[in-house]
Amino acid sequence: MKRALILCLSLQSLSLLPAVGAAQAQTVVDGSDKNASPFVKSTLHMLSKRFAEDQPKFRKISTHTSGDKQIVCGEISLHGSKVPEAENFLPFGATQGEENPLVFEAHTIPAALDFREVNTWINHGADLEDLEEMGCVPEGSYRQYSDRLNAVLQHRKTN
Template sequence: MKRFFALCILLPGLATTTIHQTATAQTVLDNSAQKASPFVKSTLKTLVTRFSNTHPKFRNLTVHTNSDKKQIVCGQVSLSENKSPAEESFMSFGAAEDGEQPVVYEARTIPATLDTREANQWINHGADLEELEELGCVPEGSYRQYGDTLNKVLQDHKINATR
């Protein structure tokens, strides 16, 4: 009886000193990860960890191999809090088996006018799209179209600034 009483007092105190690990679960909305490889699961876990302040939702997962016979995973991720995220909330992502971190590209419309001080920010933003294109996760020519649009906006700003 004394041991039982002592355990009742000690156990709650021990519970507060234990280390709690948070479990990360991947939500794949369209069942496109039914037979996911360990690499795909690892990529999704990395993205869940990167966006730990939200509960990312994934869809359109595809896997193909590159010329080096390494796996490439492509898909879309939404950081929306909604159970059924809006179409425009999804961002393209991709990762190579021999790569470092998954690349996430948020499609944002380039404004009609752009301050030249913001140009580097938009160029760097486009680099993610270029990398996704190299991985085969977005259609070929996507980066070129983005660059052409950005150059046109910058040229228009330059022409208007010289007048």
């Protein structure tokens, strides 16, 4: 009995069996998911599950390859409206064979940071750096973020 249960769970994790109660619709507001590959569909499904309570909306979905791996990029909105405004969309990306898609949740860097929060802000920027390396955000995006963060940290040192 245990072996059968383990086999079912293993097959489900490989997406060979349908998941019970896992029907999660992906709303793509601009139709950019036309002719989406199974990898793209899987990525959108994972993000929809991860942010299920926010009923995410997607747009600007595109794919490209890096070596022998497919990369999907796009934008996700966690805003509750049917068609969110442009400023409500966050960049996301996923590399085929990687565990989880990355979403850069943009937060305005405050004018001053508590020393205990510095690592959190640095780690937060790592997602943006990874998205830049994947080709999902414009080159220099991480540098701009890093420069703003460093300016706040320098200001702290002078006070």
